[in-house]
Amino acid sequence: NFVGEAMNRVVFIDPEGQRRPVDVPDGWTLLEAAIQNGVPGILGECGGSASCATCHVYLDETTAGQIEAPSDLEQALLSQAPAHLEAGRSRLSCQVTVSDRLTGCVVMVPDIQ
Numbered sequence: 001n002f003v004g005e006a007m008n009r010v011v012f013i014d015p016e017g018q019r020r021p022v023d024v025p026d027g028w029t030l031l032e033a034a035i036q037n038g039v040p041g042i043l044g045e046c047g048g049s050a051s052c053a054t055c056h057v058y059l060d061e062t063t064a065g066q067i068e069a070p071s072d073l074e075q076a077l078l079s080q081a082p083a084h085l086e087a088g089r090s091r092l093s094c095q096v097t098v099s100d101r102l103t104g105c106v107v108m109v110p111d112i113q
Contacts (some may be wrong), residue, residue, distance in 0.1 A: 007024065014109050032104075057109055
């Protein structure tokens with residue numbers, strides 16, 4: 001379906017521990033990738049508008065250190081997430097845009113949203 005688009009392999013690890021590798025076009029968010037590929041545990045109740053924390057994920061340390069830090073709004077929303085926060089690794093998947101910098105990224109989904 002995405003002929004001609006740059007694709008980036010991202011690996012989601014769902015709450016049951018199952019690895020789910022997906023190919024994601026540049027410009028999509030991790031939330032869009034998760035929903036389009038049926039990754040369980042990522043709800044995105046606000047539709048990606050950064051007004052809830054139901055798309056909380058943990059990025060691998062390498063990726064977390066290579067992308068832009070969360071905004072003040074994202075940090076405030078993360079503080080409301082029911083799952084344990086991991087300093088530097090917790091992100092809202094709706095706020096992380098996929099590019100070649102995320103190729104090979106491992107994204108862990110918490111067991112509660």
